[in-house]
Amino acid sequence: MKQFFGLLMALGLVFGTLVSDAQPAVANMLNGGTVFLAEANLPRNAVDDKLATEYGYKLDVNNTNVAAFRKYRGLFPTIASKIIRNAPYENLEDILEIPGLSDVEKSRIQENMDIFTLSPPNPALVEGDDRYNNGFYR
Secondary structure, X not given: OHHHHHHHHHXXXXXXXXXXXXXXXXXXXXXXXXXXHHHHOOOOOHHHHHHOOXXXXXXXXXXXXXXXXXXXXXXXXXXXXXXXXXXOOOOHHHXXXXXXXXXXXXXXXXXXXXXXXXXXXXXXXXXXXXXXXXXXXX
16 A cells, blocks of 8 residues: 555656646747637627727717716716716717706816717617616725
8 A cells, every 4th residue: 555655646746747847838838929729719899899999098978987987077977977868979079069068067078078089889888777877886
């Protein structure tokens, strides 16, 4: 029985050494830019594609939710809610034509026009009540 466990331990050490020696080679292949065929044909998520564009850095008034306006002083929550409620827009200047905007609200929107962008509404981003309450809280 002692000999069996001794043999088992020796095989474990040999196998462990072989596997640990192989790990750096696998890491080098992955870090060296080798792309496996299975990775090359992965499907892309439409939302991830959109986040890789200007939408990821600006507020897309046709697709963003009200919480995204929080980081811009003077726009959250009143102006943000009005912008979202009246979407979709054909062009950015249509935001200034929202019924019931006060002069102060219009001037705040004009001051922040450079943070807005526009793209066609994407159902993955605007369906349901996600634009008002997307369940993400900080």
